[in-house]
Amino acid sequence: MxxxxxxxxxxxxxxxxxxxxxxxxxxxxxxxxxxxxxxxxxxxxxxxxxxxxxxxxxxxxxxxxxxxxxxxxxxxxxxxxxxxxxxxxxxxxxxxxxxxxxxxxxxxxxxxxxxxxxxxxxxxxxxxxxxxxxxxxxxxxxxxxxxxxxxxxxxxxxxxxxxxxxxxxxLFLPEGIPLYPEEMITDKSERFLATEIVREKLFRYMGEELPYAMNVEVESFTVEESGLKRIHIAVLVDKDSQKGMLIGKSGEKLKKISTEARIDMEKLFDAKVFLKVWVKVKSGWADDVRFLKELGL
Structure with a gap:
C-alpha cells in the first residue's frame, strides 16, 4: 500500500x-x-x-x-x-x-x-x-x-x-495514513451484520405488512471448534397479532426468512452457520428510551 x-x-x-x-x-x-x-x-x-x-x-x-x-x-x-x-x-x-x-x-x-x-x-x-x-x-x-x-x-x-x-x-479528504487495514470493509462485528441480514429478509418478505415498531437482536452468537457459527436471533414486535404475521401459516414465512438469512451469512462469513430465529412480543419498545439504549440505538 x-x-x-x-x-x-x-x-x-x-x-x-x-x-x-x-x-x-x-x-x-x-x-x-x-x-x-x-x-x-x-x-x-x-x-x-x-x-x-x-x-x-x-x-x-x-x-x-x-x-x-x-x-x-x-x-x-x-x-x-x-x-x-x-x-x-x-x-x-x-x-x-x-x-x-x-x-x-x-x-x-x-x-x-x-x-x-x-x-x-x-x-x-x-x-x-x-x-x-x-x-x-x-x-x-x-x-x-x-x-x-x-x-x-x-x-x-x-x-x-x-x-x-x-x-x-x-479531493476533500485530508492527507494521512489509512486508519484501517487495506482488506477491511467494515468496522461492524459479525453479530451486528447477522442482525442486518435478518432485518433485510424481514423487509423483503413482509413488505408493507411489516410492523413499523420492529427490531432484531442477537441473543447468542458462539463459534464452535469446527468453525460453525451458532446464532440465535430474536425479532421484537409490539403486538401478538404482529407475531403471527411474521411467523406465517405453519411457520413457513419465518422458515423462509431464516433459510435465506443463513445462506447470506455463510457467504459473508465464509463459514457454516446454524441460525435460529424466533419472534418475541415486547409492547411499547419503540417508545422505551431505556430499552433503546440497551439495544444500542
Missing amino acids: NDSLGFRCGFVAIVGRPNVGKSTLMNHLIGQKISITSKKAQTTRHKITGIYTDHETQFIFVDTPGFQTKHRNALNDRLNQNVTETLAGVDVIFWVVEALNVGHEDEQLLKFFPKHVPVILVVNKQDKVKDKLHLHNFVNDLMQRHHFAQMEVVSAKHGQRLGELLQKAR
Whole structure:
C-alpha cells in the first residue's frame, strides 16, 4: 500500500431521505453488501461504516438513517440525533437525491449540514430517466439554488459513474495514513451484520405488512471448534397479532426468512452457520428510551 504523503484518508457521510438509494450506493462503492436495502422507508437504523481502500485513498463511509419526520417517538428522535452527530465529524457529505424527484423532505435536510463540511450533490437513479435534457435541467436548477462543492449523476444500482464520484470526493479528504487495514470493509462485528441480514429478509418478505415498531437482536452468537457459527436471533414486535404475521401459516414465512438469512451469512462469513430465529412480543419498545439504549440505538 502507498503510505506516502499523497495518500488521503477520511470520512464520507451518505445522507438523504428514505429510499433514494443510500445503502445501495455504499454497497456498490465498497464492492460488498454490508448495508441492508429495501423499498420500505427507514430500514437503516445504525451508522454503518463501510471502508474502501485503493492505492491512493481510504474512504470511510457512514451510512446514516434517513431523517424521519412522519413518525414521532423516542426511536425516531434518537435516529435524527444520530444523523446530526455524524455529520459534525466527517470530511465530506454525499447528499443523495433521486433523479427528477426532489421535494421539501429532501431540501429540509440541507439545513442540518454543518457549514464547514463540503457537500457533493449525488443525483441517483439516472438509469430511470429517458429524457437526458430534462435531467440536465433538473441538475442545473439544483446547482443554482444551493451551494455544492461538487456534483455527480450516478446509478448506484448499476454501478455507473461511481469511480468519478470517488475521485471528486478524494479531493476533500485530508492527507494521512489509512486508519484501517487495506482488506477491511467494515468496522461492524459479525453479530451486528447477522442482525442486518435478518432485518433485510424481514423487509423483503413482509413488505408493507411489516410492523413499523420492529427490531432484531442477537441473543447468542458462539463459534464452535469446527468453525460453525451458532446464532440465535430474536425479532421484537409490539403486538401478538404482529407475531403471527411474521411467523406465517405453519411457520413457513419465518422458515423462509431464516433459510435465506443463513445462506447470506455463510457467504459473508465464509463459514457454516446454524441460525435460529424466533419472534418475541415486547409492547411499547419503540417508545422505551431505556430499552433503546440497551439495544444500542
